[in-house]
Amino acid sequence: GKTLGEEVLSDYGGDLKGKTIGVLSENKQTKAEKARLQGFEDAIKTAGAATLWQVTLSEKASIESVDWLASLANVNLVVALDDESVATTVDKLKRSVVYGIGHSTESMHALDNGNVEALVVPDLFQMGYESVVNLTGELTHFFASTKQETIDYQVIRQEDLFSKENQELLFTMSQN
Structure with missing residues (x-):
């Protein structure tokens, strides 16, 4: 979330006076979503x-379509805090500049089409690996506590989506 906020600030020269923001998340009750929102707000x-x-989005799950997005107040910037929010909604919010956190081919497609300005892509392999290591430590050592880990990430923009550095990331995504 903090990185997403820093990207927005970078694009606007650190000055967002007069700008309005809308925030989308899949489920704001999760620890990850709360941390992302807090990081963005702090930035x-x-x-x-x-x-x-x-x-x-989970609050709107009972609605069959995503037409409810059209009823939201127009904002200058939309911040999508997770992959589902990016993938599900960016095509419906073309009236705003969208920044997001995502990791799917759908999110990359939205970035490639210009529907997303910048995408923060977390290293999900590292996240899974660290989770297993921490869980194993807790199970084998009774008094062990879970460590808070910072997961690596990449910030990708449309102009560098197909760069040599991002080819491996895109290849692994396409294999899922």
């Missing part, structure tokens, strides 16, 4: 933007 708190809405 932009002194930049002068106003958050007009925060929508959780």
Whole structure:
């Protein structure tokens, strides 16, 4: 979340005065979503933007279509805090500049089409590996506690999507 906020600030020269923001997340009750939102808010708190809405996709799950997005107030920037939010909604929010956190081919497609300005892509392999290592440690050592780990990530923009550095990432995504 913090990195996402830093990307937004970088694009706007650190000044978001007069800009409005909408935040999308799949489920704001998870620890990861809360941390991402807090990181984003901390990064932009002194930049002068106003958050007009925060929508959780899980709250709208009973609605068959995503037409409810059209009823949201227009904002300058949309921040999608997870892959589902990026993949599900960016094509419906073309009136706003979208920044997101994602890892799927759908999110990459949205970036390639210009529907997303910047995408923070977490290293899911490292996340899974560290989770297993921590869980194994807890199971084998009764008094062990879970360590908080920072997971590597990449920031990808449309212009560098197909760069040599990102080819391996794109290849592994296409294999799933």
